[in-house]
Structure formats: C-alpha cells, structure tokens
Amino acid sequence: MQQSILGVLEERGFVKDVAGGRQTLDWLLTEKRIGAYVGVDPTAPSLHVGHLLPLMALYWMYFHGYYTVSLANAGQLGGGTVQIGDPSGRSTARSRMGTDVQAMNIESIQSQLENLWTNVKCLGIKHQYSQSTNRRQKILNNREWLRKLSAIDLLRDLGSGMRLGTMLNRDSVKMRMESGEGMAISEFSYPLFQAYDWWSMYKHQGVQLQIGGSDQYGNICAGMDAVSHMRKIHHLDSEEAGTGDPRAAVYGLTTPLLTTASGEKFGKSAGNAVWLDRHMLNSFDLYQYFLRTADDDVERYLKLFTFLPLQDIKLLMAEQRQHESKRAAQHVLAKEIVELAHGAAEAKKAETAHKEAFSNGTNTFALGSLRKALAVINNKDPSIVETLGEGQEELLAYKKAYAASSTAQTTSGTTAERAKNDDNNVVTLPITLLQAGSFPRVLYAAGLASSKSEAHRLIAKKGAYVVAPNSGSIENPTALKWMPIESANIADPNHFLIDWEALVLRSGKSKIQVCRILLEGQFEAEGLTCPGWEEFKAKRAEALEQGQQ
Numbered sequence: 001m002q003q004s005i006l007g008v009l010e011e012r013g014f015v016k017d018v019a020g021g022r023q024t025l026d027w028l029l030t031e032k033r034i035g036a037y038v039g040v041d042p043t044a045p046s047l048h049v050g051h052l053l054p055l056m057a058l059y060w061m062y063f064h065g066y067y068t069v070s071l072a073n074a075g076q077l078g079g080g081t082v083q084i085g086d087p088s089g090r091s092t093a094r095s096r097m098g099t100d101v102q103a104m105n106i107e108s109i110q111s112q113l114e115n116l117w118t119n120v121k122c123l124g125i126k127h128q129y130s131q132s133t134n135r136r137q138k139i140l141n142n143r144e145w146l147r148k149l150s151a152i153d154l155l156r157d158l159g160s161g162m163r164l165g166t167m168l169n170r171d172s173v174k175m176r177m178e179s180g181e182g183m184a185i186s187e188f189s190y191p192l193f194q195a196y197d198w199w200s201m202y203k204h205q206g207v208q209l210q211i212g213g214s215d216q217y218g219n220i221c222a223g224m225d226a227v228s229h230m231r232k233i234h235h236l237d238s239e240e241a242g243t244g245d246p247r248a249a250v251y252g253l254t255t256p257l258l259t260t261a262s263g264e265k266f267g268k269s270a271g272n273a274v275w276l277d278r279h280m281l282n283s284f285d286l287y288q289y290f291l292r293t294a295d296d297d298v299e300r301y302l303k304l305f306t307f308l309p310l311q312d313i314k315l316l317m318a319e320q321r322q323h324e325s326k327r328a329a330q331h332v333l334a335k336e337i338v339e340l341a342h343g344a345a346e347a348k349k350a351e352t353a354h355k356e357a358f359s360n361g362t363n364t365f366a367l368g369s370l371r372k373a374l375a376v377i378n379n380k381d382p383s384i385v386e387t388l389g390e391g392q393e394e395l396l397a398y399k400k401a402y403a404a405s406s407t408a409q410t411t412s413g414t415t416a417e418r419a420k421n422d423d424n425n426v427v428t429l430p431i432t433l434l435q436a437g438s439f440p441r442v443l444y445a446a447g448l449a450s451s452k453s454e455a456h457r458l459i460a461k462k463g464a465y466v467v468a469p470n471s472g473s474i475e476n477p478t479a480l481k482w483m484p485i486e487s488a489n490i491a492d493p494n495h496f497l498i499d500w501e502a503l504v505l506r507s508g509k510s511k512i513q514v515c516r517i518l519l520e521g522q523f524e525a526e527g528l529t530c531p532g533w534e535e536f537k538a539k540r541a542e543a544l545e546q547g548q549q
Helices: 005-012 022-031 049-063 099-126 151-161 164-168 171-179 190-205 214-233 283-291 295-305 310-322 328-342 344-357 367-377 392-411 439-445 452-460 520-525 533-548
Strands: 017-019 035-039 067-071 136-139 207-213 251-255 364-366 426-430 464-467 479-484 502-507 511-518
Touching: 005 022, 005 049, 005 295, 017 214, 022 251, 035 049, 035 190, 049 067, 049 099, 049 207, 049 251, 049 295, 067 190, 099 136, 099 328, 099 344, 099 392, 151 190, 151 214, 164 171, 164 214, 190 207, 190 214, 207 214, 214 251, 283 328, 283 344, 295 310, 295 328, 310 328, 328 344, 344 364, 344 367, 364 367, 367 426, 367 502, 367 511, 426 439, 426 520, 439 452, 439 464, 439 502, 452 464, 511 520
Parallel strands: 035 067, 035 207, 067 136, 207 251, 426 511
Antiparallel strands: 017 251, 364 479, 464 479, 464 502, 502 511
C-alpha cells in the first residue's frame, strides 16, 4: 500500500500540529489532490534557512501531485498585508517600511521564490521522482483580490464571523498587552486580512491546506474559522453535508521549531540569519555553514532539507558511522542545500572551492583559489564576473547593505557594513588596521570574531590561523601553509600579506575569510567600512590631537 503524503511528511519530521484532525486530513489527502499554500513574509530582501521547513513540506506535496501555492506571508507579494505586519511571536511592533524598501523586498522575494521552484524541479529530476505525475504550482500575488476589496465588504462579510474574545486570547495579543507595549489596530487586524487571502484562494484556487511554522498556529486556526464562516454566507455548502463536510473543509499543518541537538535555535550563525540569497550569503559560506552540522543533527537535516530518499539517507549514515572523519553526510547535506538555494552550478563551485581550500585537510590553503577570488573582485576576469540586469545595481547594493547591517547589529553593535564582496567570500579592509599586535582588531574587522575581546580569546585558545606567504613546498609551491596566530600583542599582520594585497584568516577548522587589503584612501573612496573602523579612526584622531597639544 502506497504511503500517504501526510505519512511522508511525518516520517521526514515536518509535522508538529495538525488543525482540523489528523485522521481526517490524512483521509482527504488520499481521496483528493487538494491545494496547499505556504506564506512568507517579505520584511527582508531574502528568505533565510528558517523559512525552508514549511517550504520543503510544500515541495514534497508538489512532487506527490498536489496543487501548491507560494504566497509571501499570506499574500503579501504586491504590497498587501506586509504593510500591516504579522504580530505573531513579536513583543514589539514592526517598524514601518518605506515604499521603496518594501518594493525591493517584494521584487527580491518574488525572484527568490521563482528560483527556488526552478531548483526544486531540477532536484526532482536529479533524484528521479516520477515525471508522469500531474503537478501544478503557482506564486500568487494578493493584489489580484485585495485591490478589489473594500473595508466595508471585509468587515461586513469576514469581520462578522471573527469573535473579539478569540482574537484577544491569542498569545501574540496577550503578550503585548501584558507587557504594556499594547498593539495597534492594524496589527490586531492582521489575521482578518490573512484569513481573507486564504478565503480567496479557497474560493478560486481550491486551496484547502495552509502550512506554516509553529508560531503560525493561531493565524491558521483563525483562517480556518473565517473560511468556514465565508462558506456559510456564500452558500457554498450542500444542505446534506453542511459545513462539516471534510471534503470541503480547510486544514492547517505546522512544522516544528527546529533546534540543534545542543538546544540552539537553528538557522542562526553568530546571531545572524543564514540568508538564502547568494548576494547576502555566498555559496561557499552557505556550504560551510551546513558542513559544520553536528553529527547528532545531520541525519535529521538530511530528511528535512534534501530530497534524498530515506533509503539513500540510511545508506549514507551507515557510511558516515564507518568513516566519521570524512563527514560524507555533511558534504552531501551542504551540496544539496546550496543546489536548492543557488542552483547546481553554484553548488559545484562551492564544493570545488572547499576542496581547493582544504585539499590537504586544514594544513594548507590553495594559492590558486585566492587569486581567482581576487580576480573577480578586481574585475580582472570578465568571464566570471556577474552581469547585472538593468536596474539591478540598486537592489544588489540594498541586499548587501541589509546583510551587512544585520551582521553589525549582532556582532559589532554598529551600523558597519562588510565590504561589497560577500558573494565571493572576500571582505575589504584598509591597510591602516594592519599593525604589530593588531590581529585581534583584524579578526574582528573581518567578521571572524564578534569583538576584539573574543578575538583575543580565540588567539589564546589557538583557534585563530593565518596563511603564511611563500610557505609551499618545492613539490607543491601553491599549497600555502596555515599557521596559528601565536601572539595577539606582538604578531604583525603585514608579515602575512600574500601578493601584497591579501590576508587569509581562519577561525576554528572551517571558517575562512579572505581579506583584500587596500590603502586607506582607496578604501574610503569606494565607500567601504568594516566593524571597528569608525572607532579606530576616532581613537587615532584623539591621539593625534593629544600629541599636538
């Protein structure tokens, strides 16, 4: 007997709660190819790995022949309820976005969802899922129905079926009221608009299932009640079955809040979101992030974030247990996720870059990979420099600034940006920072430590490394050796410059950062900055002023 799609999702770890009855939904999914949707909130220019769990559940439904819809946070592509903001899980109100920022977020998320679907279909072919299955998917824009909706119609029809007591008892509302922060009418009304989106998709697209994270359970239940109410007033139920007909009802499915085996929230890197946009987190770093997955987590992540059949995962884990040091499961996980997020070509490049960087374990670094990365940054190799479409420069600059500012908020406490080179795993630093005893400052500026104090501790624990120039052997002169940074207060980064323009640093076993070094004038002329730069300049100016007195 063929396993039901709900059984597939449960076996892979996607199901936390089912609203509407687990057995009833399981029965319906075997009887009817209903429509299902996932909402994504375009409050940033990129999705992050935390968004992948409900989306992966949706992709599995697509492979099994269900009609699947991607909708930016219950229909917010096109500037609908994104202007209100979902209060779920928030102790304070969201900041209001400017129209231009909102438009760029929407454009970026729309493009990202389209790319994800393209990559999902390619992965389906790669893993040999049947191409004879009838499949449909759409990315819908709620502007289609919200521009026709008046406030009077919304309140008369949908508002009449939503009870104030139920809305006040929602956790997000109670938390805000008890904290004294309060909640604006716009946020309080958010479930009303989200429910209308579902009603519109139910009526016109046959969407009967909403999939979301565990924090969306309240919104999903409110939407189910609202759709049932709208079915009544629009007389969509047969007299015999009424609103209790399970074939016409709506259901909800929530995915679990994912944590690591050590209890940390999944999807955060040093407090930062792990972005899926390759201009905000390059393919190499995304590959490295999942390569660092703990052995206790890797099997679960393979089930959740890849389309590998369970039997293949079982065989891979058996191989992993026999040769743990090879980290075969982590390599497969990393490549599959980069392929999902960035495409097969980028996944291959990331895999190759890792092999080049660690061709001899953690002992050497390939000079060729460094020169290739610098060639891209310096526009010396036009064959590998990305060509931007018309009008894309502003969006690209915005995405990089957003990623930089989110990094700064959690690691440096400033608004410092990383340089413009994140898609090539290169940051740019001014040579002025490089002085005897300045390695802690440089590690901080390069993003390998959250503060100079942490960098000092990293060096003291022998966890910070630098590539030594001209350290290759006669047999392999381009395989440069890693050296531990021995002394935080004495060692001079200038002595480790490669080709007079680069410094290659490493934190731990796998977190590598290539640093392009510029003269201070050129660094500032390009509008660049880095964590600690403004503080450094202020102290230098203060010292100069005191010296003149």
